[in-house]
Amino acid sequence: MEWNRNLKVILATALVSCFVGATVYAAATPNKLPLTPIHEPEFYGSPSSSISSGVAVPEGVATFSTSGTVPPMLNKEGKTVYERYGNTEKQAEGVLLNIEKQLKEQGLSLKDVVYLRVYVTPDAALGGKFDYTGWFNAYGKFFNTKDNPVKPARSTVGVASLVSxxxxxxxxxxxVYPKGHNKD
Structure with a gap:
């Protein structure tokens, strides 16, 4: 019976410790969720990063998503991929200009972009390595700039190949459509 009483004391102590620990953790860790409704997209992350680590979008806001957009052909008669489409940086610039055009047709701009998903393939000119730097350079011409300070959340994925x-x-x-946009 003595060990049964000791077991109850040990379990009670462990349970109280868990509650105390959780309370201390909760008090020391601020709630990252918006406590009040948001009315515009909110971007989260380090001010020194060129991308956001996350974006909160207000409830009921309309969004527009592009399909995978690919590079425009620069020179149909080009003998190499670089003459036909350019390197990764040039291709990315062409894709972003195309996305900008698609957005404009919907009454949006690159300032309304909250997320980018990017697929990069190996570049033969770089020994089959992914040209992430080329992509990052192109991104830097369109986002996190004086003209467009928006830093969308972003994923960049290296893939084996694309359709072409x-x-x-x-x-x-x-x-995300700006506040006050009416879909009707």
């Missing part, structure tokens, strides 16, 4: 072996990059974008 000439394409080194494909990009999907999600944009």
């Amino acid at each position: 072996s000439d394409w080194l990059i494909e990009i999907e974008a999600v944009a």
Whole structure:
């Protein structure tokens, strides 16, 4: 009977410790969720990063998503992928300009983009390595700039190939319609 009483004391102590620990953790860790409703997208993350680590979108806000957008052909008569479409940076610039055009047709701009998903393929000119730097350079011309300070959340994924072996990059974008936009 003595050990049964000791077991109850040990279990009670452990249970109280868990509650105390959880309470201390909760008090020391601020709630990252918006406590009040948001009315515009809110971007989260380090101010020194060129991308956001996350974006909160207000309830009921309309979004526009592009399909995977691929590079425009620069020179149909080009003998190499680089003459036909350009390197990763040039291709990414062409894709972002195309996305910008798609957004404009919907009454949006690159300032409304909250998320990008990017697929990059190996570049033969770089020994089969992924040209992430080329992509990052192109991104830096369109986002986190003086003209467009928006830093969308973003995923960049290295993939084996895209539909055309000439394409080194494909990009999907999600944009949020500004406050007051009425879908009707």
